[in-house]
Amino acid sequence: MSRTQKQFRTMVVRWLGIAVLIAAGAQVNAEPYLAAQMGLKCVQCHVNPTGGGMRSVFGNTFAQTQLAAKRIGAEEDLWTGQVMKFLSVGGNARANYSWEDVPNQAGTNEFDVEEARAYLDFGVIPNRLSVYIDQRFAPGDSTNLEANVRYWFKENAFYVKAGRMYLPFGYRFEDDNAFVRQLSGINMQAPDEGVEFGLESGSWSAQIALSNGAGGGPENDPGKQVVTRAEFVQSRWRAGVSLAYNDTDLGERTGAGAFAAFNLGPVTLLGEVDYFDDDSIGPDGTKLMATLAEADWKVAQGHNVKLTYEWLEPNDDIDEDEQTRTSVLYEWSPIQFVQVRAGVRVYDGIPQNDNQNRKQAFLQLHGFF
Amino acid sequence: MRVDFNNIMSAKGILLIPAMLVLAACTAGNGEGLDQNGQPIPIVPPVQSDFQEIQDTVFTPICTQCHIGANAPQGLRLDAANSYALLVNVASNEVPALLRVNPGNPDQSYIVQKISGTAAVGGRMPLGQAALPQDRIDLIRQWIAAGAPPASVAPDNLVVTSSIPASGEVASAGLDKLTVIFAGDVDATLAASGTFELRDGFDQPVTVAQARVPAGRPNVVELKLAHALGAGSYQLAVRGQGPVALADTAGHVLDGDADGSAGGDFLMSFDVSAGAQR
Numbered sequence: 001m002s003r004t005q006k007q008f009r010t011m012v013v014r015w016l017g018i019a020v021l022i023a024a025g026a027q028v029n030a031e032p033y034l035a036a037q038m039g040l041k042c043v044q045c046h047v048n049p050t051g052g053g054m055r056s057v058f059g060n061t062f063a064q065t066q067l068a069a070k071r072i073g074a075e076e077d078l079w080t081g082q083v084m085k086f087l088s089v090g091g092n093a094r095a096n097y098s099w100e101d102v103p104n105q106a107g108t109n110e111f112d113v114e115e116a117r118a119y120l121d122f123g124v125i126p127n128r129l130s131v132y133i134d135q136r137f138a139p140g141d142s143t144n145l146e147a148n149v150r151y152w153f154k155e156n157a158f159y160v161k162a163g164r165m166y167l168p169f170g171y172r173f174e175d176d177n178a179f180v181r182q183l184s185g186i187n188m189q190a191p192d193e194g195v196e197f198g199l200e201s202g203s204w205s206a207q208i209a210l211s212n213g214a215g216g217g218p219e220n221d222p223g224k225q226v227v228t229r230a231e232f233v234q235s236r237w238r239a240g241v242s243l244a245y246n247d248t249d250l251g252e253r254t255g256a257g258a259f260a261a262f263n264l265g266p267v268t269l270l271g272e273v274d275y276f277d278d279d280s281i282g283p284d285g286t287k288l289m290a291t292l293a294e295a296d297w298k299v300a301q302g303h304n305v306k307l308t309y310e311w312l313e314p315n316d317d318i319d320e321d322e323q324t325r326t327s328v329l330y331e332w333s334p335i336q337f338v339q340v341r342a343g344v345r346v347y348d349g350i351p352q353n354d355n356q357n358r359k360q361a362f363l364q365l366h367g368f369f
Numbered sequence: 370m371r372v373d374f375n376n377i378m379s380a381k382g383i384l385l386i387p388a389m390l391v392l393a394a395c396t397a398g399n400g401e402g403l404d405q406n407g408q409p410i411p412i413v414p415p416v417q418s419d420f421q422e423i424q425d426t427v428f429t430p431i432c433t434q435c436h437i438g439a440n441a442p443q444g445l446r447l448d449a450a451n452s453y454a455l456l457v458n459v460a461s462n463e464v465p466a467l468l469r470v471n472p473g474n475p476d477q478s479y480i481v482q483k484i485s486g487t488a489a490v491g492g493r494m495p496l497g498q499a500a501l502p503q504d505r506i507d508l509i510r511q512w513i514a515a516g517a518p519p520a521s522v523a524p525d526n527l528v529v530t531s532s533i534p535a536s537g538e539v540a541s542a543g544l545d546k547l548t549v550i551f552a553g554d555v556d557a558t559l560a561a562s563g564t565f566e567l568r569d570g571f572d573q574p575v576t577v578a579q580a581r582v583p584a585g586r587p588n589v590v591e592l593k594l595a596h597a598l599g600a601g602s603y604q605l606a607v608r609g610q611g612p613v614a615l616a617d618t619a620g621h622v623l624d625g626d627a628d629g630s631a632g633g634d635f636l637m638s639f640d641v642s643a644g645a646q647r
Contacts, residue, residue: 100499104539108499114492140490143463177497185440189496217444217462225440248439250446260388271392280439281448293392311395314407320398321407350400350407351541352533353430358498 032171033296033306034067036261037268039235041205042172047088047121049159049198050207050229051172052188053134053146054090054119055081060369064336069302071336079337079369086126090119091369093138098362103354113138114364117145128152145191162195168207168229169242170257170272171292179290179312179325180272184244184255186227190216194225205240206230213246213253223247237262242274251279270294287316304331306343323349323356339366404531404550406430409586419512420453421520427505428452431495445469456480457517463490472517475510484509526624527553527617529607529635536637542600544641547592549607553617554587563613565592570602587618600643607635
């Protein structure tokens with residue numbers, strides 16, 4: 001290849017990256033704080049309109065040009081995820097070294113693979129019809145997490161999705177152990193089968209899903225679960241609400257949540273409050289509540305410090321049973337598609353329960369594409 | 370980079386900051402009046418058995434963080450009301466060829482594989498936490514090897530089911546109250562300080578200022594100590610024999626030595642640490 005050709009390709013790739021970012025209206029995502037930091041919707045960076053899983057061309061471009069401290073390799077080798085015209089691929093792998101201290105127990109530490117997942121998106125009718133698969137290969141044998149068909153209507157303002165999917169409720173945090181994700185039971189460990197309708201128009205992002213409501217287990221009653229989420233997104237702030245209703249033979253489960261984020265420049269603040277009235281827990285039902293407050297400080301490109309404070313009320317009818325969880329994390333993205341995460345989490349609960357007063361620390365190598 | 374203070378001081382920012390402070394202001398509970406699972410100390414607590422112990426020390430405090438209610442993962446609800454029925458002789462959802470609990474066969478029980486990290490599907494339980502202590506895994510294996518019996522029924526005699534602090538526990542400094550929980554309603558007229566004898570590590574008596582059955586909790590006796598306990602070892606005796614023997618409201622004398630017949634003192638030892646411990 002001549003020098004002129006190389007310069008031309010480099011220039012094309014550079015402008016492609018810039019064009020993709022500008023086309024998004026200076027917005028993004030991957031984790032909710034990134035979306036809030038950039039003023040973007042989830043659909044901007046993920047093929048899944050509600051976030052999580054496979055990244056879009058824009059998401060991959062963002063990961064290479066904006067997220068990492070520096071990009072290595074030839075400039076023309078910009079990974080977009082599209083390996084051929086109708087097929088895109090992606091993946092995530094997280095390897096951990098973790099330490100845990102539970103009062104009155106010997107401390108433990110271990111290496112483990114938190115997850116290794118691969119994504120396939122068959123765009124059989126480009127920008128209209130896709131068949132999407134999210135498969136987990138570790139730990140354990142291969143397990144399907146998502147398998148659905150998605151169809152975008154004209155102008156990409158509406159879509160319908162059917163099959164196995166993550167349900168829309170609140171922020172889709174990477175951390176499935178966040179109290180707000182445990183409380184709702186809607187997280188990336190509990191995909192469900194159903195159908196979802198979505199709106200992505202202007203500043204609005206909204207979804208409504210009808211699913212079995214059996215936590216990914218076999219459906220054994222005629223009742224179904226309805227979950228809906230609506231978010232208004234601006235460049236500096238965003239706010240949304242979620243509602244859930246699950247009609248089961250065990251009882252009705254009704255929930256509501258509110259979430260918001262605010263971009264202060266290098267600091268991004270997120271908050272979520274969820275409340276559930278669950279008749280399927282205990283003889284008289286249980287009312288539960290959880291909150292999350294998060295601050296992300298972009299120290300420099302590729303460096304993020306995350307502070308979170310969570311609060312859980314596991315039974316509103318019982319006093320003095322609340323729990324908290326405080327986390328400090330440092331996320332370093334030295335080069336594209338690589339992230340090193342280190343963190344400490346401190347749980348605080350009733351003194352009688354050792355598990356509610358544990359401490360954790362971890363070091364994680366996260367590779368993705 | 371600088372924080373955009375103009376943005377902070379905008380109307381939206383002013384609204385958001387107190388909201389974030391509210392979210393950050395909620396604190397953990399102090400556990401007053403609750404058992405180790407965050408529930409009010411029960412009026413008639415279940416009698417300990419292997420399965421009850423598994424429920425109380427594993428399923429309820431750890432697993433039900435997620436495995437509860439209609440949205441429990443894989444439909445597996447591990448609260449006390451549902452765990453046994455959804456575990457024993459029930460096929461696993463992830464590996465249908467295996468039973469969650471196969472009575473008599475711990476190695477062929479999916480729950481053992483999940484908590485041991487050897488299951489074919491998914492991560493080890495509890496997810497995102499350290500493995501269960503080996504003694505808890507062994508307890509579950511033993512319970513399954515013994516045929517996975519359900520929790521046993523309450524005995525006729527009054528027995529102690531638990532205490533705060535628990536036997537063998539290292540309590541925080543400043544402890545000035547002990548709680549003893551029985552499997553039956555205590556005769557409040559017999560709950561006198563002489564029935565409960567506390568001695569320190571030098572076998573010297575520690576004054577119990579008051580022993581009372583609190584209102585609404587007839588199976589509980591609270592012991593108010595004359596002074597907060599200093600660091601050291603202590604032993605509590607609850608009399609099941611002699612003139613000050615404790616009995617329930619039906620006249621059943623305490624089976625303190627848990628030999629299945631009335632009589633015998635209940636003995637429990639614990640330590641108090643020099644500093645705060647949680």
